[in-house]
Amino acid sequence: MKQAEELPHRVKSVQEAVERYRVPSAKSVWQKSRNYRLALLYLLPSLVLFGVFMFYPMIYSLYLSFFFTDAQGSPALFVGLENYAYLWESASFRRSVIVTLLFVAMTVPAGVVLALFLALIANEKLRGIGFFRTIFASTLGMSVAASAVIWLFMFHPTAGILNAMLLGLNLPALSWLQDSTMALVSIAITTVWMNTGFSFLILLGGLQNIDEHLYESARIDGAGYFYQLRRITVPMLSPTLFFIITISFINAFQSFGQVDILTGGGPAEATNLIIYSIYREAFIYYQFGPASAMAIVLFAAVLVLTLLQFKFGERKVHYQ
Amino acid sequence: MRKTILYTLLSIAALVMFFPILYAFSVSFMTSEDILNRQVIPSAPTLDNYRGVLESVPILHYLMNSFIVASTATLGMLIVSALAAFIFAFIPFKGRQAVFLLFISTLLIPWEATMIPNFLTIQSLGWMNNYLALTVPFFALAFGTFLLRQHFKTVPHELYEAAQVEGLSHFQFFYKVVVPYAKTSFVTLGIFGFLTTWNMYLWPLLVTTNDTVRTVQIGLRRLQADEVATNWGLVMAGVVLVIIPTLILLAAGQKQLQKGLTKGAIK
Amino acid sequence: MAEGSVQLKHVTKSYNGESFAVRDAEVTIEPGEFFVLVGPSGCGKSTMLRMIAGLEELTAGEIYMHGESANDTAPSKRRLSMVFQNYALYPHLSVEENILFGLKVRKISKQEQKKRCLEACDMLGMTDYLKRKPRELSGGQRQRVALARAVVSEMPVCLMDEPLSNLDAKLRAQMRTEIRQLQQKLGITMIYVTHDQVEAMTMGDRMMVLKDGEVQQIGRPLDLYNQPANEFVAGFIGAPPMNLTEAVIDGAGELHVHGTRGLLPDERWNRPGKVRLGIRPEHLHLEPSASTDWSLPVVIRTEEILGNETLLTMSAGPDRWKAKLPGQWDFKQESEATVYLNSADLHVFHAETGTAMPGQVNVQMQEEASL
Ligand SMILES: Nc1ncnc2c1ncn2[C@@H]1O[C@H](COP(=O)(O)OP(=O)(O)OP(=O)(O)O)[C@@H](O)[C@H]1O
Numbered sequence: 001m002k003q004a005e006e007l008p009h010r011v012k013s014v015q016e017a018v019e020r021y022r023v024p025s026a027k028s029v030w031q032k033s034r035n036y037r038l039a040l041l042y043l044l045p046s047l048v049l050f051g052v053f054m055f056y057p058m059i060y061s062l063y064l065s066f067f068f069t070d071a072q073g074s075p076a077l078f079v080g081l082e083n084y085a086y087l088w089e090s091a092s093f094r095r096s097v098i099v100t101l102l103f104v105a106m107t108v109p110a111g112v113v114l115a116l117f118l119a120l121i122a123n124e125k126l127r128g129i130g131f132f133r134t135i136f137a138s139t140l141g142m143s144v145a146a147s148a149v150i151w152l153f154m155f156h157p158t159a160g161i162l163n164a165m166l167l168g169l170n171l172p173a174l175s176w177l178q179d180s181t182m183a184l185v186s187i188a189i190t191t192v193w194m195n196t197g198f199s200f201l202i203l204l205g206g207l208q209n210i211d212e213h214l215y216e217s218a219r220i221d222g223a224g225y226f227y228q229l230r231r232i233t234v235p236m237l238s239p240t241l242f243f244i245i246t247i248s249f250i251n252a253f254q255s256f257g258q259v260d261i262l263t264g265g266g267p268a269e270a271t272n273l274i275i276y277s278i279y280r281e282a283f284i285y286y287q288f289g290p291a292s293a294m295a296i297v298l299f300a301a302v303l304v305l306t307l308l309q310f311k312f313g314e315r316k317v318h319y320q
Numbered sequence: 321m322r323k324t325i326l327y328t329l330l331s332i333a334a335l336v337m338f339f340p341i342l343y344a345f346s347v348s349f350m351t352s353e354d355i356l357n358r359q360v361i362p363s364a365p366t367l368d369n370y371r372g373v374l375e376s377v378p379i380l381h382y383l384m385n386s387f388i389v390a391s392t393a394t395l396g397m398l399i400v401s402a403l404a405a406f407i408f409a410f411i412p413f414k415g416r417q418a419v420f421l422l423f424i425s426t427l428l429i430p431w432e433a434t435m436i437p438n439f440l441t442i443q444s445l446g447w448m449n450n451y452l453a454l455t456v457p458f459f460a461l462a463f464g465t466f467l468l469r470q471h472f473k474t475v476p477h478e479l480y481e482a483a484q485v486e487g488l489s490h491f492q493f494f495y496k497v498v499v500p501y502a503k504t505s506f507v508t509l510g511i512f513g514f515l516t517t518w519n520m521y522l523w524p525l526l527v528t529t530n531d532t533v534r535t536v537q538i539g540l541r542r543l544q545a546d547e548v549a550t551n552w553g554l555v556m557a558g559v560v561l562v563i564i565p566t567l568i569l570l571a572a573g574q575k576q577l578q579k580g581l582t583k584g585a586i587k
Numbered sequence: 588m589a590e591g592s593v594q595l596k597h598v599t600k601s602y603n604g605e606s607f608a609v610r611d612a613e614v615t616i617e618p619g620e621f622f623v624l625v626g627p628s629g630c631g632k633s634t635m636l637r638m639i640a641g642l643e644e645l646t647a648g649e650i651y652m653h654g655e656s657a658n659d660t661a662p663s664k665r666r667l668s669m670v671f672q673n674y675a676l677y678p679h680l681s682v683e684e685n686i687l688f689g690l691k692v693r694k695i696s697k698q699e700q701k702k703r704c705l706e707a708c709d710m711l712g713m714t715d716y717l718k719r720k721p722r723e724l725s726g727g728q729r730q731r732v733a734l735a736r737a738v739v740s741e742m743p744v745c746l747m748d749e750p751l752s753n754l755d756a757k758l759r760a761q762m763r764t765e766i767r768q769l770q771q772k773l774g775i776t777m778i779y780v781t782h783d784q785v786e787a788m789t790m791g792d793r794m795m796v797l798k799d800g801e802v803q804q805i806g807r808p809l810d811l812y813n814q815p816a817n818e819f820v821a822g823f824i825g826a827p828p829m830n831l832t833e834a835v836i837d838g839a840g841e842l843h844v845h846g847t848r849g850l851l852p853d854e855r856w857n858r859p860g861k862v863r864l865g866i867r868p869e870h871l872h873l874e875p876s877a878s879t880d881w882s883l884p885v886v887i888r889t890e891e892i893l894g895n896e897t898l899l900t901m902s903a904g905p906d907r908w909k910a911k912l913p914g915q916w917d918f919k920q921e922s923e924a925t926v927y928l929n930s931a932d933l934h935v936f937h938a939e940t941g942t943a944m945p946g947q948v949n950v951q952m953q954e955e956a957s958l
């Protein structure tokens with residue numbers, strides 16, 4: 001019988017193996033860098049576009065905010081923090097900030113709750129539910145311009161259907177867009193309506209990802225609908241909810257089209273959201289310096305808010 | 321019992337949510353008397369408003385522009401995002417994580433912070449009133465890259481290795497295996513991209529100053545500004561023409577969109 | 588060296604620079620050989636196979652394919668085919684397209700493609716479902732498609748990583764023979780990874796046993812069974828595993844186990860001190876025969892009667908032993924008994940290192956026994 005092969009001497013450590021037996025690769029630097037070249041090639045379009053349309057303008061905005069600009073928008077005079085000081089003192093800007101915060105407070109909670117409600121009732125297994133889902137999602141297909149024009153007509157003081165309904169109910173007619181408190185509410189209603197489609201769709205997807213078995217075992221334990229909602233649905237849905245809340249914030253800060261069409265910032269700047277005042281400052285008055293300062297302030301505010309949300313929101317989120 | 325409650329809730333919610341859209345449709349077929357009398361349903365449906373809107377503004381031209389812009393932007397977005405996502409899913413290199421974070425960080429930069437310099441850039445590139453201005457800036461999209469990467473990662477690693485053994489180049493693997501495998505995610509991102517670019521408002525407002533490439537959203541605003549005092553029926557006919565393409569797209573792709581977006585958003 | 592040979596020299600892989608995934612492996616695989624890599628989960632089998640395929644870079648050492656250094660050769664240039672555990676079929680392509688995918692990439696002529704496809708499908712009996720998509724196939728059928736893909740490539744070396752682990756027991760047994768026959772018919776070199784020692788024993792011309800990235804032993808299946816190089820191989824190969832126990836060799840060349848004494852069967856083992864002793868379950872008998880020269884008292888604990896054989900668990904001193912007896916036996920549990928054995932069947936291992944002491948082992952081939 002042949003003897004089993006003897007075991008050869010074994011290296012003790014990886015280092016020793018490398019020292020004794022490493023065969024240097026004959027590949028050229030060109031061959032070795034293949035992955036880098038490939039990555040560069042495939043990432044180049046994105047990197048160039050991000051560079052030109054995201055990172056460069058971000059920095060240039062900051063740069064512009066330290067200058068007065070001429071009529072072409074080129075920086076003409078370095079003024080340091082003067083643009084920021086001007087904002088700080090400007091009653092109009094302070095008003096904008098307050099209006100924006102009010103607007104966020106009106107749209108975000110209402111929008112999320114409405115979308116959640118719709119997603120919950122549309123998540124039931126019923127005949128014809130697909131039809132309702134399509135209806136609820138439909139505003140995702142509605143552009144700002146179209147939505148705002150429709151609502152503009154509905155808000156119309158005399159020809160509008162809303163006031164017609166109020167009169168039909170024997171209630172006094174409202175001046176939806178002319179009254180300075182009511183105007184912001186009207187814009188908020190339009191915004192919530194417009195954004196519901198997207199939030200609904202995402203939340204519905206989140207609901208459908210929840211494991212059916214969780215509900216089945218809860219039902220066996222005799223838990224009621226609202227108990228299940230509180231103890232299973234909301235916790236399991238929390239990552240999706242968190243995502244939607246963040247998106248809603250960002251959307252609220254970027255609401256431009258509805259303001260432009262419905263009120264143009266009025267009456268008496270009552271709906272002059274920051275984004276709208278940036279637009280006016282820059283593209284109507286050609287004050288690029290102060291407008292850039294506003295943009296930077298807005299960016300910082302959004303950034304801080306988002307980070308705060310991540311810091312405090314993330315903790316309450318259950319990931320599966 | 322439970323069913324009755326649910327159907328009632330669903331119906332009420334659907335009516336409230338869908339009312340503005342239905343109402344717009346309804347008004348677009350009304351005569352001006354109906355509108356003055358605040359009717360909900362046209363008493364004598366007419367197509368006059370549609371005829372009127374086609375005559376008074378180049379709405380078909382705007383629609384065409386929007387179509388060109390949205391399709392080009394979507395296509396570009398799909399290609400550019402897919403290329404980047406492929407690297408993040410399959411090609412490891414030192415520093416890849418850092419580059420990925422750089423991509424994600426663009427999510428934190430809002431449009432308003434970049435709008436002024438971007439406008440100046442477009443001006444100096446000579447892209448004002450040009451399709452390029454309405455499409456190219458939207459080709460690179462962190463959200464799209466992220467979404468596709470999530471889907472690409474579901475391609476089994478064995479397929480990648482089998483492709484290597486069989487001698488596929490990376491590009492062949494990309495378009496012969498990965499793209500067909502992750503087909504559905506392209507549909508999702510495609511629908512999403514089309515809807516968002518079709519519905520763009522502020523940016524086209526800034527970079528178009530005449531009708532050559534002006535999109536239908538801005539056209540609608542002009543129509544509204546011009547006609548509002550005189551003829552709401554005409555304006556609503558314009559609105560209907562603008563929303564029909566996206567509503568159809570949405571109804572057709574709703575399921576797909578919901579599945580695909582949820583995955584990109586939270587997984 | 589010839590086409591189809593694969594040689595590993597000091598092949599070493601470490602993912603983290605500290606621990607070994609594969610440690611200093613040395614082997615030469617001959618053309619046309621069926622070579623099995625076997626070992627428990629996580630021992631580095633897949634890593635080694637993937638290094639041979641070129642999917643993983645070597646930390647140190649060198650691989651020769653077809654007689655030439657292949658360290659810098661791309662997987663597609665190594666002239667090998669590979670079958671994966673989950674088959675790696677392209678879900679969007681039909682069976683036929685899957686089979687021909689690699690040939691298309693390599694720009695083989697349409698005619699040739701057709702010819703090879705027909706041959707392979709004939710060989711594997713799958714002409715009926717060429718137009719289907721992989722998801723419309725059963726596990727066994729998918730397995731065949733994966734095999735067909737390797738067959739049509741006509742590469743001289745084929746690598747398989749646990750290709751049968753997703754199949755049920757019966758299909759697995761059938762595919763074992765099919766793969767073996769296929770390999771012999773095509774005359775290709777096969778390197779086959781499995782964690783199942785039955786597959787290793789029945790399919791391989793030779794096998795390599797790995798543990799924690801280290802090669803334990805390389806050899807023909809029966810050689811490994813009869814002469815395991817160490818305790819690990821002894822325990823890994825054979826079911827139930829070899830019985831092991833502590834023993835002491837005294838100065839007089841006698842062996843002490845559980846208070847009994849026996850003579851050392853091999854002079855070379857005569858070094859006083861502790862050793863570990865091994866005996867296979869089938870070498871324990873309950874009746875003395877002409878060749879037995881040793882008996883031990885045991886207590887029967889449990890028995891499993893399998894029809895043609897009976898498995899006994901027994902306490903022998905402080906150890907649990909298993910015995911495999913032909914035929915059907917009936918014992919009372921907890922009854923005392925005596926086992927008989929032939930000291931020539933003993934395996935002796937170093938107490939510390941666990942390596943086998945060199946020495947004669949009584950190999951009884953079936954022919955000899957029946958004579
Ligand atoms: N890509 C990797 N990165 C880091 N460690 C790895 C990697 N792949 C494998 N390992 C480690 O290397 C060791 C060997 O893994 P390998 O996959 O070769 O085992 P295996 O023998 O094939 O096991 P199994 O039978 O479970 O497939 C394991 O400890 C594993 O954790």
Ligand SMILES: [Mg+2]
Pocket residue numbers: 632633634748
């Ligand atoms: Mg493995």
